[in-house]
Amino acid sequence: MKKENTIIVALAVLAAVIAATWLILVAPSLTGNEINMTKGVTQQSADHFDLHMIVLWICVVIGIGVFTVMFTSIVLHRKSRGHKAAKFSHSTKAEMIWTIIPVLILVVMAVPATTALVRMEDSSGAEMTVKITGFQWRWKYEYLDQDISFISSLASSSNTARQLDSGIAPESVDNYLRDVDHPLVLPVGRKIRFLITADDVIHSWWVPALGWKRDAIPGFVNEAWTNIEKPGTYRGQCAELCGKDHGFMPIVVIALAEDEFESWVSEQLAGKTQSDQQVTVR
Amino acid sequence: MTTEAIHHDVNETHDAHDHGDHKPTGFLDRWLFTTNHKDIGTLYLVFSLTMFMIGGAMAMIIRAELFMPGLQLVEPDFFNQMTTMHALIMVFGAVMPAWVGFANWLVPMMIGAPDMALPRMNNWSFWILPFAFTMLLSTLFMDSGGPAAGWTLYPPLVLQTGTSFAFVVFAVHMMGVSSIMGSINIIATIFNMRAPGMRLLRMPMFVWTWLITAFLLIAVMPVLAGAVTMLLTDHFFSTNFFNAAGGGDPVMFQHIFWFFGHPEVYIMILPAFGVVSEILPTFSRKPLFGYGSMVYATATIAFLSFIVWAHHMFTVGMPLQAELFFMYATMLISVPTGVKVFNWVATMWQGSMTFETPMLFAIGFVVLFTIGGLSGLMLAITAADFQYHDTYFVVAHFHYVLVPGAVFALMAATYYWLPKFTGNMYSEKWGKIHFWLSAIFVNVLFFPQHYLGLAGMPRRIPDYSPQFADFNMVSSIGGFAFGATQLIFVGIVWHCAFRSKVKATPKVWEGSRGLEWTLDSPPAYHSFNTPPEVTCNALSRAD
Numbered sequence: 001m002k003k004e005n006t007i008i009v010a011l012a013v014l015a016a017v018i019a020a021t022w023l024i025l026v027a028p029s030l031t032g033n034e035i036n037m038t039k040g041v042t043q044q045s046a047d048h049f050d051l052h053m054i055v056l057w058i059c060v061v062i063g064i065g066v067f068t069v070m071f072t073s074i075v076l077h078r079k080s081r082g083h084k085a086a087k088f089s090h091s092t093k094a095e096m097i098w099t100i101i102p103v104l105i106l107v108v109m110a111v112p113a114t115t116a117l118v119r120m121e122d123s124s125g126a127e128m129t130v131k132i133t134g135f136q137w138r139w140k141y142e143y144l145d146q147d148i149s150f151i152s153s154l155a156s157s158s159n160t161a162r163q164l165d166s167g168i169a170p171e172s173v174d175n176y177l178r179d180v181d182h183p184l185v186l187p188v189g190r191k192i193r194f195l196i197t198a199d200d201v202i203h204s205w206w207v208p209a210l211g212w213k214r215d216a217i218p219g220f221v222n223e224a225w226t227n228i229e230k231p232g233t234y235r236g237q238c239a240e241l242c243g244k245d246h247g248f249m250p251i252v253v254i255a256l257a258e259d260e261f262e263s264w265v266s267e268q269l270a271g272k273t274q275s276d277q278q279v280t281v282r
Numbered sequence: 283m284t285t286e287a288i289h290h291d292v293n294e295t296h297d298a299h300d301h302g303d304h305k306p307t308g309f310l311d312r313w314l315f316t317t318n319h320k321d322i323g324t325l326y327l328v329f330s331l332t333m334f335m336i337g338g339a340m341a342m343i344i345r346a347e348l349f350m351p352g353l354q355l356v357e358p359d360f361f362n363q364m365t366t367m368h369a370l371i372m373v374f375g376a377v378m379p380a381w382v383g384f385a386n387w388l389v390p391m392m393i394g395a396p397d398m399a400l401p402r403m404n405n406w407s408f409w410i411l412p413f414a415f416t417m418l419l420s421t422l423f424m425d426s427g428g429p430a431a432g433w434t435l436y437p438p439l440v441l442q443t444g445t446s447f448a449f450v451v452f453a454v455h456m457m458g459v460s461s462i463m464g465s466i467n468i469i470a471t472i473f474n475m476r477a478p479g480m481r482l483l484r485m486p487m488f489v490w491t492w493l494i495t496a497f498l499l500i501a502v503m504p505v506l507a508g509a510v511t512m513l514l515t516d517h518f519f520s521t522n523f524f525n526a527a528g529g530g531d532p533v534m535f536q537h538i539f540w541f542f543g544h545p546e547v548y549i550m551i552l553p554a555f556g557v558v559s560e561i562l563p564t565f566s567r568k569p570l571f572g573y574g575s576m577v578y579a580t581a582t583i584a585f586l587s588f589i590v591w592a593h594h595m596f597t598v599g600m601p602l603q604a605e606l607f608f609m610y611a612t613m614l615i616s617v618p619t620g621v622k623v624f625n626w627v628a629t630m631w632q633g634s635m636t637f638e639t640p641m642l643f644a645i646g647f648v649v650l651f652t653i654g655g656l657s658g659l660m661l662a663i664t665a666a667d668f669q670y671h672d673t674y675f676v677v678a679h680f681h682y683v684l685v686p687g688a689v690f691a692l693m694a695a696t697y698y699w700l701p702k703f704t705g706n707m708y709s710e711k712w713g714k715i716h717f718w719l720s721a722i723f724v725n726v727l728f729f730p731q732h733y734l735g736l737a738g739m740p741r742r743i744p745d746y747s748p749q750f751a752d753f754n755m756v757s758s759i760g761g762f763a764f765g766a767t768q769l770i771f772v773g774i775v776w777h778c779a780f781r782s783k784v785k786a787t788p789k790v791w792e793g794s795r796g797l798e799w800t801l802d803s804p805p806a807y808h809s810f811n812t813p814p815e816v817t818c819n820a821l822s823r824a825d
Contacts, residue, residue, distance in 0.1 A: 028733060033752050035733035037669055045669075052666045059656035066652060070627045074645070079567070079634045086632035087824035089569035098624040099617060106613045109663070114606060116665035121602045162353060162745055170351040170748050177351075177747045201439040202532060204597060204672060208738045212668035215598045217533060218438060219526020222599035239672040239740045241432045243439060244359040247743030 010072045017067045021060060038208050041230045041255070045211025047116040055109060062105075120212065123225040126193030130184070134196075134203030134216035134238065137245035141184050144195075148268045154248050155179035162248060178235045183252035187261035188228045196222040201243060207236030207253050215240055228255040303806045314409070317401035318807060319386045324703070325408050326383030327696075331772070333375030333415065334689075338765050340368040345727075345761035351748045361744035362430035363422060369433035373550065374457045375415050377684070380692050381553040382407075382464045385492045387703060389468060391798035391805065392486045394477025394814045399470035407463035414456035421446035432742060434543070435510065437524040437535050441517050451514045458503040465496035465503075472496075477797070479816035483577070486796050486821060487570065490577050491556030494584045498545045498552075501588070506542040509535060533598050540591035548587045551683060552580060554651075554691030555622060558644045560796070561698050562626055563821060565641035566633025567793040572625040573822040579618035579625075586615045596667045605664045612662035616655065623652055638791070639713030643694035646686060646721050654682030657732065672742075675735025681728045686721070693720070693771065700778050701786035705804035708778035716774060719767040726760030795820040 029035045039049045077083045131142040135151075142149040154162075158177050161168035170176040186192055196205055198216035205224075206213030213236075214224040228234075236251040256264060306312045316322060343364050347355050356364070386404065390397055398404045421428040426444020429435070440447070472493050476485070485493075512523040513535070522528025524535045555576075563570045570576065592600060592608040600608075626648050635641070657679040661670055670676060693716075701707050730753035735741075739750045746754065786803035797816070801809050 024729060028730070028753075031752060033733065034737040034749070035753075037666075037736045038738070044665075048666050048669050051663055052660065052669070055660045055663055055666065059659060063652060063656055066623060066627060067649065070630065070645075070648065073627070073631045073633070074635065077566075077631065077633050077635055079636045083632075083634050085567040085634035087569070088571075088632070089822045089824055090572045090574070091628075094628065095572055095575050095621065095625075099621055102617050102620045106616065110610065110613065113609065113663045113665060117605060117609070118602065120665055120668065121605075164353045164357060166352070168352075170745075175747070177745060201442070202436060206672075206740070208669065213597055213671060214668075217526075217598065219530075219532065220599065236738070237740060237743075241362070241436075241439065241742040243442065244357070244362060244430070246362075247358065247740075247745050 013071045014068045040209040040211045048211050126191045129193045131195045134198040137249040150182045152180045152182045180252045183254045185254045188255045191227045194224045203238050203242045204240035206239040209234040213239045231255050305807050319398045323383045323386030326379045330376050330380035337371035340364045345758040348754050349758040358744045363428040366429045377550045394810050395475035396810050400467045407460045410456050410460040414453045418453035421449050451510045454510050458507045461499050461503050465499040468496045477813040484819040487559035488556035491552040495552045502542040502545045509538045536595045540594045544591040545587045550688045554688045557691045557695045561640050561644040562629045564793045566630050568633040570821040571628035579621045582618040597671050609664040616659050640694045640698035642717040643690050647690045650686030673735035674731040674739045677741045678731035686724050701790045702803050704779045706782035707784040712774050716770045723760045723764035727764050730757045
C-alpha cells in the first residue's frame with residue numbers, strides 16, 4: 001500500500017518534471033526564435049551539434065532522474081503529512097553506485113568527444129590558405145595563394161544606426177550589426193586552412209555555421225580549417241572582448257560554387273591590376 | 283550549555299565569566315578597533331551586502347542597455363566598464379567577504395572556541411576591504427575611466443586602460459592581502475582551537491568546506507597578485523611579460539590567471555556546499571547522508587580545481603594533447619560534485635521535512651546549482667566548447683552556479699543563522715515571498731541566456747542584432763524583477779535585527795544540530811570561554 005503510494009507519486013512527479021523540461025527546452029522554440037546551436041554547413045559544425053545534443057540529452061536524463069527522486073521525497077516525506085524521519089546516515093553500496101555509474105557515463109561521453117576533437121584539429125591536406133588578422137575593430141583577409149587581400153569592416157548602414165541616440169531603429173537596418181563592406185568569399189567543397197593572428201589585442205574569429213571559433217592573438221599564428229558544404233551567406237562576429245567596439249566587428253562569409261569563386265578571384269585580380277595601373281599613372 | 287550562556291552585568295560580579303557580555307561602549311571602539319569575531323563577522327556581512335547592492339546596480343545598467351537592440355543609454359566603453367566592475371565587485375566584494383563573514387561568526391561557535399586564533403589580524407583583514415573597494419570604485423570617476431577589459435584582465439587589451447589601472451592593481455593586491463590573512467586565521471583557528479573531542483572528522487561541514495577553501499585561497503591569491511603585478515610593470519615600467527612584440531607571451535597571462543581563476547570559483551562555491559549540508563539535515567530532521575564522502579568529495583573537488591584551468595581557454599590554440607587532458611580532468615569534476623548532489627537528495631529522502639525559508643533556499647540551491655553543473659559538463663566537451671566559448675551560454679552557466687548557487691546559499695545561511703546572531707526571528711512570511719520571487723525571476727533572468735548563447739550571441743557586447751531581441755528583453759525583465767526582489771531581503775534583515783518582537787530560542791530550529799545551537803540567541807559577546815566537551819559528530823548522529 002505504502003510502496004504503491006510512493007510509486008504513484010513518483011510517476012506523477014516524473015510527469016511534472018518532464019513537462020517542466022519540455023517547457024524550458026522545447027516550448028521557447030515555438031516563439032519562432034532560434035534557441036539551439038546551429039547544425040551549420042561543415043563536417044565540424046555537424047560534429048559539434050551532434051556532440052552537443054548527445055551531452056545535452058545525457059544531462060537532461062540525469063537531471064530528470066535527480067529531480068524526480070528529490071521532488072517525490074519533498075511531496076511524501078514531509079512533517080505535515082506525519083512522516084517520521086528515518087535514521088540512516090550512509091550506505092557504502094549506494095555511494096559506490098553513484099560514484100561508479102557517473103564515471104561510466106563520462107567514459108561513454110569521452111569517446112565521441114575525443115573523436116570530434118581529433119578530427120577538428122587535423123588541418124592537413126588543405127587546398128588553399130587564408131590569413132586572418134584581427135584589428136581594433138576590423139578584420140583583414142589575405143588569400144595567400146591568390147594574392148588577394150582586403151579589410152572588412154562593419155557596414156556603414158549599421159555603423160550609423162548603432163551610434164548612441166542615432167534615432168534609427170535597428171530593425172529598419174538590413175542585417176543590423178551582421179553586415180560588412182567586404183565579405184570573405186570562399187569556395188565550397190575545398191579544404192581551406194586559416195592562419196589567424198592579431199595586430200593589437202586578442203580577438204576571436206567566429207562564424208557559428210562553420211562550427212568553431214579561434215582566438216586571434218598578437219604574436220601567435222593559430223591554425224584552423226573548414227570545408228564548407230553548401231553555398232550561402234554565413235554571419236558571425238568577434239567573440240573575444242577587444243575594446244569599446246568589440247560588439248561591432250562582424251564577419252560575413254560568402255560561400256560560392258567552385259566556378260563562381262574562380263570568376264570572383266579573376267574579377268578581384270583584374271580590379272587590382274586596374275587600380276595598380278591607376279596608381280602608376282598618377 | 284554551562285556558565286558562559288549566563289549573562290552577567292560587568293559591574294555586578296568578579297566571577298571568572300564576567301566578561302561574557304562585555305562590549306566596548308564607544309562606536310569607534312566597538313567597530314573600528316574590534317577584535318571580536320562576531321563583530322568582525324557582522325562588519326564583513328554588512329560590507330558584502332553593500333557591495334552586492336552596488337554590483338547589482340551595475341547589473342541593472344547592463345540589463346537596461348541590453349533591453350532592446352541599439353544603444354540607448356550608455357557608450358560601449360562605459361558598458362565594458364560596467365561588466366568588468368560588476369564582476370570584480372560581485373566576486374571579490376560580495377560573495378567572498380560574505381563567506382568570510384559567516385566563517386568569522388560561525389567557525390569559533392561551531393568548534394567550541396572563544397574567538398578566532400588571530401583577532402587583531404582579523405580586524406586588519408576586514409578593514410583593508412573598504413579601502414580597497416573605495417579605490418577600485420573611484421576609478422570610475424577618473425579621467426581615464428575604470429577598467430574595461432573584463433574581470434579576467436586579459437592583456438594586451440587591459441594595458442590600454444589609462445592611469446587608473448594602477449589603482450585597480452593596487453586594489454586587487456589589497457583584496458588578496460585581506461583574503462590571505464583571513465584564510466590564515468581560519469586555518470589557525472580550526473587547527474588549534476577546537477574544543478576537546480572535536481576531532482577533524484567530527485567537524486561541521488561548513489567548517490570542513492571553509493578549511494579546504496582557506497587552503498585554496500592561500501594557494502592561488504599570490505598567483506593573482508603576481509599576475510597583476512606583471513601587468514602593472516608591463517603597463518608602467520616597460521617590461522614585456524605579456525607583450526609579444528617584446529618577446530613576451532599574452533597567452534601566458536591567461537594560464538596564470540586561470541590557475542588562480544578556477545580554484546577561485548570553488549572558493550566561492552565550497553562554503554555554499556557546507557551551508558547546504560548543514561541546512562538540509564536540520565529541516566529533514568535526519569542525519570546528513572554520507573558525511574565522510576562529503577568531506578572527501580570536497581577535498582577531491584579542491585584538488586581537481588588545480589588541474590583544469592585551461593578549459594577556460596580551449597580556443598587559444600593549445601596542442602591536441604593538452605586539450606584532451608583538460609577535457610578529461612574537467613569531466614572528472616562532475617563525479618565528486620555528483621556525489622554531493624546525490625548525498626543531499628539522500629539526506630532529504632525519508633526525512634520529516636518542513637519548509638522554512640532557509641530550507642527553501644537550500645532546495646532551490648540544489649536544483650539550480652545542478653542545472654548549472656550540468657551545463658558545466660556540456661562546456662567541458664572541448665569540441666563543442668569551440669561553439670559555446672565566450673557566448674551567453676557561458677554567461678548563463680556561471681550565473682547559475684553563482685547566483686542561484688553561491689548567492690542562494692548565502693541567503694539560506696542568512697535566514698538560518700540570523701535568528702542566532704540577532705536573537706530575533708525574521709518574518710517567515712516575507713522570507714517566503716523573497717524566496718519565491720527570487721526563484722522565479724532568477725530563472726527568467728538567466729535561463730533565456732542559454733538560448734541566446736546557443737543561437738550565437740557573444741558575451742560582453744553592448745548591442746546586438748534584432749534576432750536576439752526577444753530573449754534579451756525577457757532576460758532584462760527577469761533581471762529588474764530579481765534586483766527589486768533583493769530590496770525585500772534588505773528589509774527583512776533590517777526588520778529581524780532591529781524591529782522583530784519574536785525572540786529566538788537557543789535551538790531556533792527543531793532539528794538543528796551543532797554547538798552553535800547550544801548557545802543563547804543572541805550568543806554572549808564572548809562565547810565558549812570554557813570549551814565544551816564534544817562526544818560525537820552532530821551532523822551524522824542519528825537521534
